[in-house]
Amino acid sequence: MASVDSRRVGNGGGVGGTFQPYLDSLRQELQQRDPTLLSVVVALLAVLLTLVFCKFIRSRRSSQRAVLLVGLCDSGKTLLFVRLLTGLYRDTQTSITDSSAVYKVNNTRGTSLTLIDLPGHESLRLQFLERFKASARAVVFVVDSAAFQREVKDVAEFLYQVLIDSMGLKNTPSFLIACNKQDITMAKSAKLIQQQLEKELNTLRVTRSAAPSTLDSSSAAPAQLGKKGKEFEFSQLPLKVEFLECSAKGGRGDAGSADIQDLEKWLAKIA
Amino acid sequence: MLDFFTIFSKGGLVLWCFQGVSDSCTGPVNALIRSVLLQERGGNNSFTHEALTLKYKLDNQFELVFVVGFQKILTLTYVDKLIDDVHRLFRDKYRTEIQQQSALSLLNGTFDFQNDFLRLLREAEESSKIRAPTTMKKFEDSEKAKKPVRSMIETRGEKPKEKAKNSKKTKGAKKEGSDGPLAIGKAVSAEKSGLSVGPENAVELSKEELIRRKREEFIQKHGRGMEKSKSVKADAPKEKGKKAPRVWALGGCANKEVLDYSTPTTNGAPEVAPPEDINLIRGTGPGGQLQDLDCSSSDDEGVTQNSTKPSATKGTLGGMFGMLKGLVGSKSLSREDMESVLDKMRDHLIAKNVAADIAVQLCESVASKLEGKVMGTFSTVTSTVKQALQESLVQILQPQRRVDMLRDIMDAQRHQRPYVVTFCGVNGVGKSTNLAKISFWLLENGFSVLIAACDTFRAGAVEQLRTHTRRLSALHPPENHGGRTMVYLFEKGYGKDAAGIAMEAIAFARNQGFDVVLVDTAGRMQDNAPLMTALAKLITVNTPDLVLFVGEALVGNEAVDQLVKFNRALADHSMAQTPRLIDGIVLTKFDTIDDKVGAAISMTYITSKPIVFVGTGQTYCDLRSLNAKAVVAALMKA
Numbered sequence: 001m002a003s004v005d006s007r008r009v010g011n012g013g014g015v016g017g018t019f020q021p022y023l024d025s026l027r028q029e030l031q032q033r034d035p036t037l038l039s040v041v042v043a044l045l046a047v048l049l050t051l052v053f054c055k056f057i058r059s060r061r062s063s064q065r066a067v068l069l070v071g072l073c074d075s076g077k078t079l080l081f082v083r084l085l086t087g088l089y090r091d092t093q094t095s096i097t098d099s100s101a102v103y104k105v106n107n108t109r110g111t112s113l114t115l116i117d118l119p120g121h122e123s124l125r126l127q128f129l130e131r132f133k134a135s136a137r138a139v140v141f142v143v144d145s146a147a148f149q150r151e152v153k154d155v156a157e158f159l160y161q162v163l164i165d166s167m168g169l170k171n172t173p174s175f176l177i178a179c180n181k182q183d184i185t186m187a188k189s190a191k192l193i194q195q196q197l198e199k200e201l202n203t204l205r206v207t208r209s210a211a212p213s214t215l216d217s218s219s220a221a222p223a224q225l226g227k228k229g230k231e232f233e234f235s236q237l238p239l240k241v242e243f244l245e246c247s248a249k250g251g252r253g254d255a256g257s258a259d260i261q262d263l264e265k266w267l268a269k270i271a
Numbered sequence: 272m273l274d275f276f277t278i279f280s281k282g283g284l285v286l287w288c289f290q291g292v293s294d295s296c297t298g299p300v301n302a303l304i305r306s307v308l309l310q311e312r313g314g315n316n317s318f319t320h321e322a323l324t325l326k327y328k329l330d331n332q333f334e335l336v337f338v339v340g341f342q343k344i345l346t347l348t349y350v351d352k353l354i355d356d357v358h359r360l361f362r363d364k365y366r367t368e369i370q371q372q373s374a375l376s377l378l379n380g381t382f383d384f385q386n387d388f389l390r391l392l393r394e395a396e397e398s399s400k401i402r403a404p405t406t407m408k409k410f411e412d413s414e415k416a417k418k419p420v421r422s423m424i425e426t427r428g429e430k431p432k433e434k435a436k437n438s439k440k441t442k443g444a445k446k447e448g449s450d451g452p453l454a455i456g457k458a459v460s461a462e463k464s465g466l467s468v469g470p471e472n473a474v475e476l477s478k479e480e481l482i483r484r485k486r487e488e489f490i491q492k493h494g495r496g497m498e499k500s501k502s503v504k505a506d507a508p509k510e511k512g513k514k515a516p517r518v519w520a521l522g523g524c525a526n527k528e529v530l531d532y533s534t535p536t537t538n539g540a541p542e543v544a545p546p547e548d549i550n551l552i553r554g555t556g557p558g559g560q561l562q563d564l565d566c567s568s569s570d571d572e573g574v575t576q577n578s579t580k581p582s583a584t585k586g587t588l589g590g591m592f593g594m595l596k597g598l599v600g601s602k603s604l605s606r607e608d609m610e611s612v613l614d615k616m617r618d619h620l621i622a623k624n625v626a627a628d629i630a631v632q633l634c635e636s637v638a639s640k641l642e643g644k645v646m647g648t649f650s651t652v653t654s655t656v657k658q659a660l661q662e663s664l665v666q667i668l669q670p671q672r673r674v675d676m677l678r679d680i681m682d683a684q685r686h687q688r689p690y691v692v693t694f695c696g697v698n699g700v701g702k703s704t705n706l707a708k709i710s711f712w713l714l715e716n717g718f719s720v721l722i723a724a725c726d727t728f729r730a731g732a733v734e735q736l737r738t739h740t741r742r743l744s745a746l747h748p749p750e751n752h753g754g755r756t757m758v759y760l761f762e763k764g765y766g767k768d769a770a771g772i773a774m775e776a777i778a779f780a781r782n783q784g785f786d787v788v789l790v791d792t793a794g795r796m797q798d799n800a801p802l803m804t805a806l807a808k809l810i811t812v813n814t815p816d817l818v819l820f821v822g823e824a825l826v827g828n829e830a831v832d833q834l835v836k837f838n839r840a841l842a843d844h845s846m847a848q849t850p851r852l853i854d855g856i857v858l859t860k861f862d863t864i865d866d867k868v869g870a871a872i873s874m875t876y877i878t879s880k881p882i883v884f885v886g887t888g889q890t891y892c893d894l895r896s897l898n899a900k901a902v903v904a905a906l907m908k909a
Contacts, residue, residue: 082378085374085378093279095283096282099284102373122670127665153678157675204675206677210715214895
């Protein structure tokens with residue numbers, strides 16, 4: 001109330017009929033050269049405004065600049081992260097938390113993105129995805145091409161989850177499915193992986209929508225992927241989904257460089 | 272002696288590695304991460320994997336993990352100290368690199384730790400060898416040599432004056448030491464005579480005699496008490512008219528006046544009324560209005576919100592600054608800080624029906640995850656601990672493997688074999704009811720179901736399933752599905768062998784082309800060895816695709832025992848290399864608990880298998896799937 005009064009005093013009167021007694025007391029205070037109440041209120045207003053301003057600035061700066069690296073366990077996300085940032089090879093273990101770093105894209109503008117490497121372990125992946133999906137500008141889904149045949153169902157399930165989450169966001173991120181570990185001889189090609197995933201997601205969207213509803217039935221019905229009645233294809237999604245092949249380990253193992261030029265070009269494109 | 276020592280960040284980058292043998296260390300370390308850290312069993316800091324023992328230490332401030340591995344058969348005593356030393360040295364040496372938020376500093380930094388580590392290892396090994404065997408004390412140094420021989424002689428028959436009294440004292444003391452309270456009465460009389468002589472004796476007071484003297488005083492005190500009770504008992508029958516208050520033998524002095532805490536009253540109203548504190552009575556809430564019940568707001572969050580409401584903080588500025596100073600400073604958490612909060616959390620979890628040992632282990636694991644962590648600004652210990660506990664609970668409830676029965680049934684359909692599900696559990700948890708619910712769900716999705724009545728013991732079990740089958744086939748008659756029977760009951764009456772019936776049922780399903788076989792077994796207590804053997808035999812012989820343990824949500828600490836014993840029985844009686852254990856859990860009677868949902872946590876923690884279905888009632892539609900966040904929210908609600 002007193003803050004309202006101070007603004008009114010600054011504006012020079014106005015409809016002060018009901019606030020007359022307060023105006024008088026304020027004027028009395030000012031005359032006594034003891035405006036403690038007024039100064040305190042002004043100081044608090046200043047603090048509040050700066051806080052709001054800072055939060056606004058920070059949110060603007062950090063939103064929509066993140067590229068998430070997601071995928072199953074042991075698909076090579078952390079090594080890919082290392083290769084993109086430094087080009088070196090490092091030993092890695094199963095990640096327990098996320099790692100993030102600023103990555104300078106090599107295009108003419110020199111924009112920078114924040115690369116975030118999320119853990120792939122089943123108990124952690126959804127939690128971390130929840131946390132970071134709001135700030136995602138692009139999502140790179142890393143697939144282990146050599147073990148793909150064995151893990152098709154798990155890959156498809158996680159991919160389904162990520163697609164549903166991404167479609168629920170306000171500004172949908174660009175999607176890339178990186179078929180990693182191409183240096184292994186038995187690795188599947190990106191085309192084959194795309195076909196397999198489409199087939200798998202086709203059945204998955206039927207079974208997932210038929211699953212018994214969750215405990216709190218307040219959650220909305222799961223969104224439908226693609227068009228009903230027709231076979232599922234990635235082109236039916238409102239997201240832009242691309243496939244490419246890469247190898248984080250590189251042809252010559254630790255010594256050589258990684259085969260990730262396509263990935264870097266894609267990152268430059270979407271930055 | 273060490274096999275390997277690794278230091279890696281929680282984000283997955285290996286910062287430094289020492290390999291004593293040529294085997295790679297990633298396999299065991301990954302196993303450690305998966306089974307211990309990610310399953311919240313982090314209370315105990317050692318872990319065995321095949322032939323290795325792994326000891327680890329977490330640095331929560333800089334998000335590092337230190338792991339050392341050595342052969343299981345060795346018992347190295349210096350390992351714990353070595354880890355601590357390495358941790359301290361590494362942290363101090365590379366503080367700037369590991370302090371950064373971004374991962375780039377970790378990537379670019381070179382961690383040349385080899386020489387330091389070898390030095391520490393050498394020191395640790397030497398310190399464990401250095402303790403020379405202690406030389407035995409010589410007789411002259413011992414205390415016995417210092418005592419005069421006279422005091423130690425005990426003679427029988429001979430009774431010189433002092434010796435007799437001394438020996439009586441020693442005998443009495445020895446007796447009361449060996450016989451306990453029974454000999455107190457005797458000892459009292461002995462000691463009384465002994466004590467009266469005591470001060471006259473010019474005996475050096477050695478340690479034993481001091482102890483003896485103290486013992487005598489103690490007995491005397493008790494002896495007096497016993498005599499007092501005897502006298503009271505003698506008085507009681509005399510005063511029959513008046514009812515005497517009961518006096519307890521060892522109860523000390525129960526003085527009535529001392530125990531009367533009531534203020535003096537006249538006619539019930541207090542004589543001197545203390546001045547009422549109006550503010551205290553009114554409290555700080557709004558006067559007449561009833562406030563809404565808001566679940567998650569606690570005092571701590573109220574504090575952080577104060578800073579953004581200028582009108583509210585006008586009166587409490589001074590207090591707020593004091594609180595803020597404590598909050599904003601970067602304080603690292605220690606065990607003592609967290610202890611009270613963790614105790615409260617543990618009691619809260621136990622009150623919510625989580626099994627007691629699991630609540631303890633969970634809190635231990637959260638403590639080890641948070642120890643040394645630097646709290647952010649505007650966060651208190653309580654909120655940090657609560658947040659960490661919430662995250663670990665959600666982590667536990669997340670399924671470790673895919674939970675999609677329909678997808679697997681479609682797979683089995685393609686291979687032209689039926690998908691077999693077995694239900695097991697103790698008596699009365701709802702196996703038959705939930706079996707009916709699940710078959711309803713499967714029928715709705717267009718799969719044909721064969722119900723195998725392998726409960727040949729309970730009266731009415733087969734009839735119950737027959738009734739369910741009749742109702743379900745009324746809902747899905749063959750006409751609607753192109754002449755195909757959608758649900759059929761396979762039963763062979765009572766008293767037969769359950770494993771045999773199951774085998775015949777599966778063969779029948781394969782011949783007739785049924786998609787799913789649901790096998791209902793009899794309820795059995797986990798302690799009943801012959802019945803557990805029979806269940807294990809059924810599962811081993813028929814190799815079902817899914818073994819579901821049905822447990823009720825009302826169960827408390829029993830859940831741990833049930834699941835452990837069921838799993839053990841299945842593992843013991845299986846001939847295979849990898850025995851078939853429980854694959855999933857069906858949590859039933861969920862509607863009978865409001866928010867005491869702790870059984871879900873206990874069960875998933877023990878088995879690390881997912882909760883596949885949740886039963887919330889007794890009609891066919893009361894089948895749900897688990898929503899981890901909702902359950903954890905209900906669990907953490909005050």
